[in-house]
Amino acid sequence: MSTVYRNLTCTAVIASSLWGCGADPAPLEFVNGLDPAHPGYAGQERFLTDTWDTELLDEWPPAEFMLALMEDEPEVFGEQFAAFGFIPDPARDLPVGLARGVKDPERIHETCALCHVQRLDDGLWLGVPNTGLDIGRFRVEVNRRWVAAGHAPLMTELQETKALALGPGRTNAESSGYPDVVPADFPPYFELGQRQYLNYMGTGQDVRTEIHFAVFSFGAGSPNEETAKVPFPDEARIAPFIEFLGGLAPPPAPSQDAGEVARGRAVFEAERCGACHHLDDVSLDAVVTLDTSTTGVERLPGEDPALPNGSIRTSRAHRILQDGDGGGEGSGTDVGLGDLIAFIIGRGLAVRRTDGYRANTLRGLWATAPYLHNGSVPTLEALLTRPEDRPTRWMRGDFEVDTSRFGSSNEGHTFGTTLEAADKAALAAFLRSL
Structure with a gap:
């Protein structure tokens, strides 16, 4: 309706x-x-x-x-x-x-x-x-007009530089003071209420927690609820949003060739794609641990290597959760981490530290290109290509995505890249039918 x-x-x-x-x-x-x-x-x-x-x-x-x-x-x-x-x-x-x-x-x-x-x-x-x-470019253009009108800037030079490096459909997953751009694609909000791991790292365990993190990242209640310029909204204001966001379903897929879809489903099952992406019950989708070996081969859940440096940081809140913000350097206490922990405990949030990235739901995948957490792979066909053969420069609207830049690597998700061409085409058709 x-x-x-x-x-x-x-x-x-x-x-x-x-x-x-x-x-x-x-x-x-x-x-x-x-x-x-x-x-x-x-x-x-x-x-x-x-x-x-x-x-x-x-x-x-x-x-x-x-x-x-x-x-x-x-x-x-x-x-x-x-x-x-x-x-x-x-x-x-x-x-x-x-x-x-x-x-x-x-x-x-x-x-x-x-x-x-x-x-x-x-x-x-x-x-x-x-x-x-392209929210980054928009903010820069607005800020420049604001300054030209005689006002104090709303962005620092570093913030402007980072904003222009994002391009469409992406936000910066690191704090405004971090020197490098760490792009993250805007995520889809499909079937969140059914999932047990939310955000790219899977640290949030339910929709309520994820919404609290999102509003906290907007700036409400940050960095300390008692001193924040913007108090965190009360539970009555948040509750209806939780119900709404948890119930969003993906858009129905466009029609695909039925025979090709059937062949693609067989490939999906034969390649054990369902070990990470559970089509019938997305609550089973887990966190895929990151490989720290020199083989470059991604591992299935349960193999549990240590989380390497430089892994995905999905927002200011999650970055502080993993690393702290350095605010208490020299004191033995990290102020940012302490504020976040107090926020989590005070709000009764369901949070778990993870050592990898969340397996994404595949329903509605056709509507969410480009792919990977940073939007570095333009199509499903490219995603099913070996990383070294994927496009390294391509246009996203008027913006050129350069995968050699820090944070924009198109490596990862090597599953399906060694299939025969016919099997890749069938698998892509099946994925577009979900």
Whole structure:
């Protein structure tokens, strides 16, 4: 069932001129959206519109300035920033994923929908990563206009450099002060309620924990709940979001050749792909341990090598969980780690330290290219190619992905790369049918 995105007031004169607000434009519809009478609808509204009060962090210019950009430079910022991959919303003066704050309506911030709504052939889908959104380049361009208008910069030079190195569909998995870019693709939000390992490293054990980590990474309650500029939202505000996000299903796959799909399923079973990717019960999908030997061969769950340096760090919260942030250097106590541990204990979160990466669900895989955690492999066919033969430079929109850059390696997941060409084609067809 499709549903509408609540028609928030279209107040800006600029939006009226662009969209004709006086004509009461139709609100957006989502293919997998919930009816207002559905118990999860309140959570959907959180997903779409809640900034979690992080507008108070002053990470963006005021809403008035953002709206003026559309009018002053329509060739760059027009139609609600569409050139940067934003999804316009004709019923509002801001695109999907940008919203005014409740505590400060004059300021804006991202919502979860910014990175996790995508337009597919049949319409807009909630939970599908927006692989075309170049949020890094957008932030840099906005910051430069803000500075040119005589204001203090909202980004450091290092932050600008790192943002421009990301490209579409990716965020930086390391903190803003870390010198290198560690790109991570926006993840899909499919079947989260059925999983026992969440995020790339599998450290979160349930949806509630993962949502708390996500909101914490937005900046709410960070670094210390008692002193934070933005208090962490109470449980009543979080609870509807948990119900909604845990129930999102992937979009149905486009039609594939039935015979090829059947042959691909046979290859999938013969190659034991189901040892990591459990099609019938994603709760069984485990954490795949990383290989520390010199063979370069990935290992199945249970072989348990030690976690090597340089492994995936999925967010500021998870980085601190693994390594601490160095805030207590010389004192014997890591302040960042202590704050996070206090947050985890105080909120009763389900967290487990892991030594690898989570096996991803395969349902909806067709809609989430490019692949690997950093978006370094453009297609399923490339993923089934030996790492040394995969594309090393390719275009993601107007951005060139260079897999020789730090954090953008296209190595890994060597499973299926030695198959015959016909078997690879059949396996790809099967995977696209899920």
